[in-house]
């Protein structure tokens with residue numbers, strides 16, 4: 001039975017809050033009602049009522065949206081699907097069913113404990129399946145197993161037809177194949193409400209992984225050393241990192257503000273392609289690339305990154321000193337890696353097909369050597385990417401166009417004071433734009449990661465700043481006609497544009 | 509400004525002066541009282557650029573105060589008491605989001621008669637504004653979003669500035685005909701002279717909807733399906749509040765709808781078709797008589813336009829006077845004793861008492877693409893306060 005929470009209800013404020021406290025931008029932007037649904041039938045009913053009443057429905061599952069796609073809905077209704085959170089095997093079809101409100105940590109727990117399986121999805125426990133899988137969610141196993149949406153067999157979705165009637169559909173490669181393809185990566189972009197993700201096969205979870213961290217003295221690092229560090233890192237992913245024996249290696253290089261006694265951190269998780277960790281030579285080989293940067297080992301990367309003042313554990317080259325410590329994969333997958341809890345935030349992203357050029361690295365170095373409030377509040381996570389994600393046939397089968405990239409960058413900026421909003425948004429945007437301005441970017445795409453070296457941006461890291469570029473659909477959906485395809489799907493399945501937000505697929 | 513579309517102020521003023529000399533009697537009639545002044549705004553649009561030309565109607569002439577560039581103008585409306593003009597702009601995007609924008613201008617008697625004071629975005633996906641209306645109480649502004657399939661409402665603050673938050677009502681699947689599926693394209697709208705409710709017309713679905721905007725929602729009080737389809741021209745509401753007249757699309761005719769006399773909160777509202785009258789050719793513009801339960805229409809006839817004044821007589825529309833003017837009249841306005849018509853290239857004023865009198869005030873419009881006109885009568889001190 002659903003619960004309808006109006007503005008007068010004492011629960012309203014609590015239910016309105018998503019992960020990013022920047023939204024809604026002010027009280028009057030919030031929806032008139034929040035409907036907490038517990039079954040797909042509740043969702044159907046609430047959606048039909050919204051359409052009938054002529055009010056805009058927005059949908060929230062895990063509430064981790066980076067932009068104001070759900071909470072900003074003046075006069076409208078927010079459908080909260082967080083209570084649709086089951087992870088089950090459907091005995092009729094033999095499919096694993098993940099409800100949209102299930103959070104990733106629980107998905108990992110359920111799939112692993114009950115079936116020994118996993119989903120190559122994100123690293124944050126509390127992210128919801130609803131937005132994450134439909135947007136092509138990726139994580140530490142994605143180089144080995146692809147994106148979470150690459151494994152979809154079918155989805156259950158509610159659409160609204162031209163006459164305003166809500167239609168329940170099970171879509172797959174045979175039934176409504178175009179809608180199915182659209183939902184494999186662009187599902188949150190305005191076709192309907194997904195009430196279940198269905199998987200026939202899922203990868204077997206690794207039994208164990210090794211986790212290790214390196215850190216580099218940041219405060220004394222020169223610009224030249226930083227450029228060398230970034231290019232070393234980028235070169236690896238663009239070359240050796242494409243070899244299948246390395247696909248079990250995931251790395252994240254975090255670049256944040258330069259502080260006294262500060263460190264740059266590189267976090268790695270590794271297992272062999274067969275899910276074992278008997279042989280860590282690939283990992284060691286990767287680590288050895290960084291010995292010349294005075295790297296130091298840290299064994300519990302998450303904790304160490306949070307406290308950069310912790311003493312190093314070894315004085316010899318890190319790659320040689322390293323003694324792998326295995327941990328159960330489940331422990332690694334469900335450790336809390338969420339960032340930005342209780343904060344206001346802004347994020348940006350870029351896919352990179354090649355290594356860094358000096359101009360990019362220089363712009364990053366200079367920004368973080370400065371003392372701006374945004375530099376002090378932000379970090380760039382440079383994730384390894386590619387591997388199984390880049391199987392070429394997937395571009396035509398799914399709605400994720402980026403199948404050639406070897407790194408994925410994410411800018412994250414966090415703060416608490418609403419008075420700082422404008423400054424952070426402006427400064428982060430200017431910083432990002434500066435990185436993609438110069439000869440390394442084509443003349444028509446200045447300011448954006450687009451061209452030979454780049455593959456645009458990630459829709460699950462939604463960023464409305466990019467809307468100012470008329471070619472923004474290309475940045476998110478590529479150049480090979482995917483956006484036009486999605487517009488056709490939109491026209492067929494949501495002809496009235498009932499489901500829309502700032503970056504949803506626009507009617508043709 | 510490109511040269512072609514540049515409006516020469518001098519040409520305009522010269523034209524106005526000539527006409528003033530030719531028809532002083534007509535010009536006199538434009539002035540209501542010594543304390544009120546009447547402005548006439550003419551909107552022109554060529555491709556995406558356009559202007560609002562603001563004239564001051566005075567006892568000794570008709571003066572162009574100035575022309576204000578307003579790109580992609582879709583519709584405009586004036587506030588009932590404040591010196592304020594609202595323009596709905598038909599941009600595909602506003603600040604990179606798919607939506608239209610409402611511009612609020614303060615009107616003054618100066619060479620720059622319109623001063624932009626606010627730009628208020630419509631709701632997300634509310635694209636293609638076509639009509640805009642302000643409630644007689646001056647507290648609500650309603651806009652149709654034709655390609656967005658929605659209505660938008662804004663609360664107006666005491667200075668007439670729209671609230672930042674647009675309330676939206678999406679017209680998904682509203683057709684009242686069983687089995688019919690048509691895309692909603694809300695288009696025309698008119699406020700009742702009696703209250704904060706408006707009638708919206710949707711040529712896409714043929715639906716007429718009685719809407720009541722508030723700061724939280726746009727309530728639907730009643731709906732009716734037009735048996736003959738609906739034209740793109742906005743409906744008109746008679747000054748007594750009892751009737752709405754709409755143009756029909758499927759045959760050249762006008763329909764008269766009887767509106768509910770009083771609308772109380774929570775009460776059942778309904779309206780019904782009273783009569784339909786053929787017009788021989790399709791009506792292209794309608795305007796209500798300001799002081800009588802009557803309506804003026806224009807329709808194409810031969811190479812010109814037939815202007816007709818209709819009276820409502822026992823729930824029937826009846827022509828009481830008419831006139832023929834050369835050129836294609838695209839829009840009408842009424843003020844005091846005058847009917848204003850704009851054709852492709854002229855501004856025409858006709859004394860209502862002498863509709864058929866060929867001795868009219870006519871003024872060339874140096875710029876083509878006239879879309880709409882509206883008159884605005886305000887106490888002189890109000891307009892002068894902003895000069």
Ligand SMILES: Cc1cc2nc3c(=O)[nH]c(=O)nc-3n(C[C@H](O)[C@H](O)[C@H](O)COP(=O)(O)OP(=O)(O)OC[C@H]3O[C@@H](n4cnc5c(N)ncnc54)[C@H](O)[C@@H]3O)c2cc1C
Pocket residue numbers: 018019058059060061062063064065066069070081100121122123124126127128129130131132134135136137138139187188189192193194195338339340460461501
């Ligand atoms: C702390 C944090 C860590 C993250 N880590 C990762 C990561 O490791 N890997 C990664 O790929 N991404 C990551 N993300 C990004 C995340 O994948 C996206 O923000 C995702 O869209 C969130 O989904 P949600 O259901 O939690 O969010 P919501 O805010 O509920 O939804 C996000 C979007 O999806 C739509 N949506 C939600 N549910 C449905 C549904 N059932 N049907 C249709 N549309 C729906 C919403 O309308 C909205 O537009 C992270 C985000 C945060 C805040």
